[in-house]
Every structure is written in C-alpha cells, then in structure tokens.
Amino acid sequence: MDQKSLRIVMNPWFAMGHLTTFLHLSNKLADRGHTIFFILPNKTQSKLGQFNLHPDLIKFVPITVPTVEGLPHGTETTSDVPFPKYSLLRHAMDLTEPTIKSLLQELNPDFVFFDFTQWLPSLARRLGIKSIHYCIISPFAVGYLFRDESTMDALMEPPIGYPTSEIRLYTHEARVIYHINNEKEFGSDMTFVQRMLMAAYECDAMGFKTCREMERAYCEFLEKKFKKPVILAGPVLAEQPNLPLDAKWVKWLDQFESKSVIYCAFGKLVLGFELTGLPFFVALKPPTGVETIEEALPEGFIERTGKRGVVHGGWVQQQLILSHPSVGCFVTHCGWGSLSEAMVNECQLVLIPHVGDQLLNARFMGGDLRVGVEVEKGDEDGLFTKDGVVKAVRLVMEDDSEIGKEVRKNHAKWRDFFLTEGLENSYIDDFVQKLQSMLE
Secondary structure (H helix, E strand, C coil), X not given: CCCCCCEEEEECCCCHHHHHHHHHHHHHHHHCCCEEEEEEEHHHHHHHHHHCCCCCCEEEEEECCCCCCCCCCCCCCHHHCCHHHHHHHHHXXXXXXXXXXXXXXXXXXCEXXXXXXXXXXXXXXXXXXXXXXXXCCCHHHHHHHCCCCCCCHHHHCCCCCCCCCCCCCCHHHHHXXXXXXXXXXXXXXXXXXXXXXXXXXXXXXXXXXXXXXXXHHHHHHHHHHXXXXXXXXXXXXXXXXXXXXXXXXXXXXXXXXXXXXEXXXXXXXHHHHHHHCCCEEEECCCCCCCCCHHHHCCCCHHHHHHHHEEEECCCCCHHHHHCCCCEEEEEECCCHHHHHHHHCCCCEEEECCCCCHHHHHHHHHHHHCCCEXXXXXXXXXXXXXXXXXXXXXXXXXCCCCHXXXXXXXXXXXXHHHHCCCCHHHHHHHHHHHHHHHHCC
C-alpha cells in the first residue's frame, strides 16, 4: 500500500543552529516526496535558501518577528542579540501564536514540528494536528537537563532512573545551568526549564537526530519519563556542499603532512596551539571591543607562529576543512551539530565545552563513547590553561599515547557505523513510518 504524502509545518526556535537542523531533516523528508512548510523570520530566508535542496517541496513561510520592548529593532534570530536577551526573543516568538494559528488553519498539515514554543501542542491539538517536539540536542542531554530542581547541588548528579553513565556536571557548570533553567521567562511566571518540560509533556511525540545503537537507554528513559513515543531520524547528515573548499585554504592545508593540522572554530586557545608545535587553523569572530582578529592576538604571536598558523576572522567551510587530509585534530566547543560533522571525518576530537548541552555532549563523547579527550578545567571556576590545551591535543595526536590509541579506535568504529551504506535511509524511512502510524 502506498504511503500517504505528509504535509508538515516546521516551526523551529529562531536560532541559526535550530533553523539549519530543522532544514536538514526537511531535506530528507522532501527526498521522499513529503511537503514541508518552513516558518522562519523574514530576512533569514536569504541565508537558508542555499540549504533548501527541494524548493518545489520545501516552501519557506516568512513571518515578522513581533516588537518587544528591550529587543533591538530588526532582531530576527539569536545571532542578532547577546545571550541575556534570548528570553526577549522567546517572548517575541510567543507573540506569533495568532499568526501560527492562522497559518495552521490555512495549511492544514498532518504534523507541526517545534522546539521552544511550548504552547504549540495545545494549539495543534485543537486543530486536529499532531505535534512533534523535535529536539536539536541529544536524548542524554534532554534527560539530564529537563528537570525542575530546587537546588543547584541536585544538578551535579543525574536524575533518578537516568542510565548508568559518566555524565555529570562540575560545580561551576551546575551553577550556570541552574541559573538558566530557573530564570523567569520575560513576560511570564514560567521559568525556562518549565517551558521545556511543558513542550515535552504536551507534544504527541519527541523526535531526535540520533541512533538507538548510540543512545538506546537514554531514549527509553525519556519514553518512560514523558510517557510518549521517542522517534529517531538517525544521523541526518548534512549534504556535502557543492562548492569546493576555498583555493587559498586548500593551498595552505596542502603544505602540511597528513593528519597534522589542528582546526578550531573559536578563540581563547591560540597560545596553547602555539605550544603544541603543530600547524593550526583557527576560525573565530573578533572579540567584543576590537575590529579585527589581529588586534586581539597576543603580542608577537603572528611573528612566532609564522606560516604554520592561520587565525581567520570570518566564516569558513567547516565540513570541507574537517575532511581535508591534512586536518588531524578538531578542537570543538561540543555543539551537537559540529560533533555530528566530526564523527564522520577522521580528525580526532579535543573537547572544550562552553555552556548548556555542550557540557553533557563532552562527557558523553569523552566518557561514555571515549572518542575524544576533554581539556581539564577547574571544578569551581571552570578555568583552563594553555598547558591543559597542549596536553589534550598531544593525547589524541601522538602515536604512542595509549589514550590516543583508544579514542582513535573508538572514533573509527563509530565513523564506520555512521557511514554504513543504507543506515541513514533506513532510519528516515522508519521515522516516516512512525509518523504515518500516528495518523492511523
């Protein structure tokens, strides 16, 4: 029997990492003939157009972000505002509810996928539409973070019933997570974690880009906790860009030995890279208060590192750099999207998480899976040193390092798994089948 062609509305949180993750899934679904209506802020359409591989089936639905006092004029995504103003942007998204209701009535989809708009499941239910809470973070992170704790200390240990794991938070991390979780949302009595818990409890199913082979126990924990299906889309690997890597970067990388270059997409670590003696490529935004990267670099750094170091103050084609034969180490802040890209490449992982789910991603990758090494930090203050960076890089890069041998072996095993022929297709087909069964 032929499967019904689905009509799906995507309504992700207005942050580029969320928008692109939802669009990657949209491409996989459109591959199979399903129609997607993708809600996004007006000006963001031009930034995402190049990633829409099926413009005939994935229809962008631009909407205006409502004005909120304190939110700079023209704000559309989190990239337009600092972290403390994210709550204002969430409030602006809450104010789109009447617009979303009209769109759902007009489009009459089978499903609406969402993440931060906790009011959407109730609205969808009234309209006879199924809601999927599609989380761009992982089941192990959701299971650990989505809980309404009354003390900071409680967050340092996993919740009751959580699978046996090496995932824990340090004191300074628990302090930050507790503050984020329990801060009141703008214009509401609800805290951030209450928003996320409501989204999880109210939806018809939770969806993730992961595999049961990697996170089975965590998925079962969520199904039991939230009493609903957890459906998995598999690795949802982004399509390789059609454009080749910039010629200037190819020329620079080609001069180095295989697997010898360190790649990093954020700053603060350049002195550590210098001390490794290895070639390095750092891509980052200029820090606040300076106009160029050069102004921010330590005195004499450029002269000392010469031709073996590039510090670039703009966007680079990360996927293509990670797959270049000369790149042997990826120093990452542990965003789930970046880790997904890294897992299908051969570069080794040095983990230095910053905030939120990145902290748990680092423990999972470095502890549960043992595919990378985390840079040591102080428990109370979270500070790390250039020597700590050097130590972690050497552990994964040096041939005679026992830890390096272990993480290289484990990384190779998981890389082979993710690249297994037919794996992704079977997961997406099963994902669609589970959606179909929800309509029966």
